[in-house]
Amino acid sequence: MRKEHAPKVIRKKEDTDFEIAFYEGILKSAPCFIQALIVLGDLYTKAGLWQKGLEVDVKLSQLRPDDAFVFYNLACSYALLKNTRAALGALTRAIDFGYDDFEHLKDDEDLENLHKDEHFQAYIKKLEKNKKTSL
Secondary structure, X not given: OOOOOOOOOOOOHHHHHHHHHXXXXXXXXXXXXHHHHHHHHHHHHHOOOHHHHHHHHHHHHHHOOOXXXXXXXXXXXXXXXXXXXXXXXXXXXXXXXXXXXXHHHHHOHHHHHHHOOHHHHHHHHHHHHHHHHHO
């Protein structure tokens, strides 16, 4: 689940389709409008349009190359598409850039594919251990 956005709102499919079209229209004239990209990426993911969400997240990672939340969302997109290696890479970068909500990370349904991965599990244990020793 994307972390940097407004509280969860229940939307009808027609509302989501309208919002997607609205933000796509904005981005036709302003393709690097960060806030519109963030919202559109979230809408695509919630609508199950994971490949489109990934494309937006990749663009955001180029526009904001040191943003922890952008790389967290990129990891979610890769995980939803079952690209574990890329998801772990993006997640590592998110953490390198300051993402530290490990409880959310462990419960995030978008990362469900990663939760089963032994490399991910070992990485999280290592991060939690390092976090405890740095306190």
